Amino acid sequence: xxxxxxxxxxxxxxxxxxxxxxxxxxxxxxxxxxxxxxxxxxxxxxxxxxxxxxxxxxxxxxxxxxxxxxxxxxxxxxxxxxxxxxxxxxxxxxxxxxxxxxxxxxxxxxxxxxxxxxxxxxxxxxxxxxxxxxxxxxxxxxxxxxxxxxxxxxxxxxxxxxxxxxxxxxxxxxxxxxxxxxxxxxxxxxxxxxxxxxxxxxxxxxxxxxxxxxxxxxxxxxxxxxxxxxxxxxxxxxxxxxxxxxxxxxxxxxxxxxxxxxxxxxxxxxxxxxxxxxxxxxxxxxxxxxxxxxxxxxxxxxxxxxxxxxxxxxxxxxxxxxxxxxxxxxxxxxxxxxxxxxxxxxxxxxxxxxxxxxxxxxxxxxxxxxx
Amino acid sequence: xxxxxxxxxxxxxxxxxxxxxxxxxxxxxxxxxxxxxxxxxxxxxxxxxxxxxxxxxxxxxxxxxxxxxxxxxxxxxxxxxxxxxxxxxxxxxxxxxxxxxxxxxxxxxxxxxxxxxxxxxxxxxxxxxxxxxxxxxxxxxxxxxxxxxxxxxxxxxxxxxxxxxxxxxxxxxxxxxxxxxxxxxxxxxxxxxxxxxxxxxxxxxxxxxxxxxxxxxxxxxxxxxxxxxxxxxxxxxxxxxxxxxxxxxxxxxxxxxxxxxxxxxxxxxxxxxxxxxxxxxxxxxxxxxxxxxxxxxxxxxxxxxxxxxxxxxxxxx
Numbered sequence: 001x002x003x004x005x006x007x008x009x010x011x012x013x014x015x016x017x018x019x020x021x022x023x024x025x026x027x028x029x030x031x032x033x034x035x036x037x038x039x040x041x042x043x044x045x046x047x048x049x050x051x052x053x054x055x056x057x058x059x060x061x062x063x064x065x066x067x068x069x070x071x072x073x074x075x076x077x078x079x080x081x082x083x084x085x086x087x088x089x090x091x092x093x094x095x096x097x098x099x100x101x102x103x104x105x106x107x108x109x110x111x112x113x114x115x116x117x118x119x120x121x122x123x124x125x126x127x128x129x130x131x132x133x134x135x136x137x138x139x140x141x142x143x144x145x146x147x148x149x150x151x152x153x154x155x156x157x158x159x160x161x162x163x164x165x166x167x168x169x170x171x172x173x174x175x176x177x178x179x180x181x182x183x184x185x186x187x188x189x190x191x192x193x194x195x196x197x198x199x200x201x202x203x204x205x206x207x208x209x210x211x212x213x214x215x216x217x218x219x220x221x222x223x224x225x226x227x228x229x230x231x232x233x234x235x236x237x238x239x240x241x242x243x244x245x246x247x248x249x250x251x252x253x254x255x256x257x258x259x260x261x262x263x264x265x266x267x268x269x270x271x272x273x274x275x276x277x278x279x280x281x282x283x284x285x286x287x288x289x290x291x292x293x294x295x296x297x298x299x300x301x302x303x304x305x306x307x308x309x310x311x312x313x314x315x316x317x318x319x320x321x322x323x324x325x326x327x328x329x330x331x332x333x334x335x336x337x338x339x340x341x342x343x344x345x346x347x348x349x350x351x352x353x354x355x356x357x358x359x360x361x362x363x364x365x366x367x368x369x370x371x
Numbered sequence: 372x373x374x375x376x377x378x379x380x381x382x383x384x385x386x387x388x389x390x391x392x393x394x395x396x397x398x399x400x401x402x403x404x405x406x407x408x409x410x411x412x413x414x415x416x417x418x419x420x421x422x423x424x425x426x427x428x429x430x431x432x433x434x435x436x437x438x439x440x441x442x443x444x445x446x447x448x449x450x451x452x453x454x455x456x457x458x459x460x461x462x463x464x465x466x467x468x469x470x471x472x473x474x475x476x477x478x479x480x481x482x483x484x485x486x487x488x489x490x491x492x493x494x495x496x497x498x499x500x501x502x503x504x505x506x507x508x509x510x511x512x513x514x515x516x517x518x519x520x521x522x523x524x525x526x527x528x529x530x531x532x533x534x535x536x537x538x539x540x541x542x543x544x545x546x547x548x549x550x551x552x553x554x555x556x557x558x559x560x561x562x563x564x565x566x567x568x569x570x571x572x573x574x575x576x577x578x579x580x581x582x583x584x585x586x587x588x589x590x591x592x593x594x595x596x597x598x599x600x601x602x603x604x605x606x607x608x609x610x611x612x613x614x615x616x617x618x619x620x621x622x623x624x625x626x627x628x629x630x631x632x633x634x635x636x637x638x639x640x641x642x643x644x645x646x647x648x649x650x651x652x653x654x655x656x657x658x659x660x661x662x663x664x665x666x667x668x669x670x671x672x673x674x675x676x677x678x679x680x681x682x683x684x685x686x687x688x
Contacts, residue, residue, distance in 0.1 A: 328564065349567065353557075364455035
């Protein structure tokens with residue numbers, strides 16, 4: 001008799017056996033290719049979203065090998081104020097996984113750890129990477145294993161990464177929380193449509209997730225002992241394509257109240273937004289997108305003055321905005337049903353002086369004048 | 372928690388004494404008495420529920436009430452402007468005529484009786500709730516329908532409390548509006564930001580799911596579950612008032628009775644048809660966990676006169 005864990009691993013064993021031998025750092029230096037062994041190395045400690053690890057906007061020096069480590073955590077996570085629990089699968093303990101930032105031509109070297117305490121095999125597919133199913137074929141790790149994958153960041157932009165361990169496991173791992181994003185900056189930084197440099201004072205990373213939590217016969221959300229226990233019901237619900245929750249950063253209200261994002265009038269904020277599975281349409285209520293890379297790819301000129309931008313499922317985009325007025329801004333998925341009823345709402349708290357020129361209440365509400 | 376159970380009076384005795392009150396010439400009372408009698412068999416259908424729910428429930432109990440009267444100082448509900456700028460709600464001291472308020476919120480079982488009688492729409496609360504849990508997932512419209520049915524069924528006059536009556540009954544549990552109104556004439560965002568911070572800092576209820584009656588204990592008056600996790604509808608309409616320049620008197624006011632005041636851990640305003648606080652709120656701010664209600668009973672004398680008046684009016688309709 002096989003255990004549930006063995007059954008889940010079974011689906012991916014074939015991939016492991018067929019895996020290619022690990023890379024060595026002795027690959028020959030070809031024309032235009034640096035000697036990898038000679039490259040400087042930099043270790044980066046990732047931070048949980050919406051925050052982003054410190055990084056240079058304009059790279060100093062040549063390409064480097066940037067070392068990251070992510071530990072996969074399977075754990076129950078509360079996803080709304082009612083205490084609804086998701087048997088979550090996470091990159092580094094957060095939903096979404098952390099935003100990684102490198103520069104073009106840097107080498108991303110990720111060590112992916114799957115602790116013995118987990119029950120499932122996992123891997124990582126980087127949309128920024130070339131070959132081997134985005135690295136998925138070379139990064140499958142069973143509980144108790146770790147793997148190190150390196151890829152060259154050849155293209156600039158914001159890109160999704162997600163778990164893709166094969167077959168039905170792929171969408172299930174993704175809707176269980178296993179996605180994040182990487183931003184590959186041009187070495188000389190962001191530029192507007194005329195090639196003029198753009199900078200940001202703050203950066204926030206928002207990962208949007210669609211969750212599918214099964215209900216019992218009374219209509220209450222069910223909770224399960226383990227991811228495996230949730231599998232059958234969740235798959236059935238997922239196939240209906242209607243999420244029960246559509247949230248930013250792992251839960252309803254993750255970026256509101258005490259956790260609202262902060263900014264000041266005059267500050268320029270870069271908002272990176274990813275959705276690994278489903279289309280979304282971010283909108284900053286009361287603000288705009290000054291420069292928006294809707295598809296997230298910095299080789300294309302940014303669109304300007306957008307009201308709402310479209311993030312295709314399976315991609316990450318970036319929007320740059322300089323706040324001009326103080327107050328509370330709601331940043332929503334402008335399918336307003338998803339924003340208000342399903343949870344896709346975040347808030348910015350913006351401090352600063354009010355500009356009457358941009359807006360004023362000329363006359364407060366009063367009874368309708370009668371003559 | 373069943374803390375309130377032991378304190379329930381013998382409701383049967385209340386029922387009997389009510390019958391004694393039916394006077395021979397009180398025609399409206401007799402009619403409603405018949406309605407009440409007719410309601411009993413229907414509610415007997417809930418006998419199995421009663422057996423499951425414990426011995427404190429009888430087939431048709433008249434709600435236990437607490438008598439309240441006195442003066443209450445409270446911030447007026449609504450929104451207030453002076454010189455075109457939002458200002459804190461003025462506090463008023465009001466003398467409230469004596470009234471009786473339900474010791475507990477109307478329960479799932481209570482409300483079900485109204486539904487069974489065909490006078491109330493089924494609530495939106497999660498199924499499978501204990502019968503002694505407050506009825507939630509009910510709108511202002513539902514609460515009004517229940518009050519009308521309950522008045523007819525009991526032959527008494529029951530209605531929602533006004534916000535002032537609620538404040539008086541709530542006593543030390545009353546909070547009213549507590550969001551700061553920062554007066555920075557040049558920057559309206561200061562007020563939004565400070566209110567947002569205050570809302571974020573508000574202590575959340577430990578559990579969002581409605582709890583069995585009595586779970587949040589009694590206040591000094593002996594009224595249970597005030598300011599727990601069920602916000603209560605009142606009969607007070609939302610109103611926007613302009614205060615006289617330099618004064619506290621209301622110069623103009625526009626009432627919107629499509630929106631009513633709810634009281635609880637903090638004050639809330641909801642459209643009459645909203646049954647779920649979470650979807651009825653604004654874009655920002657902490658919404659009520661659940662919407663429910665309790666009723667007040669008007670003094671009997673008034674009831675008799677009012678009913679006679681209504682009956683006479685009815686003749687000329």
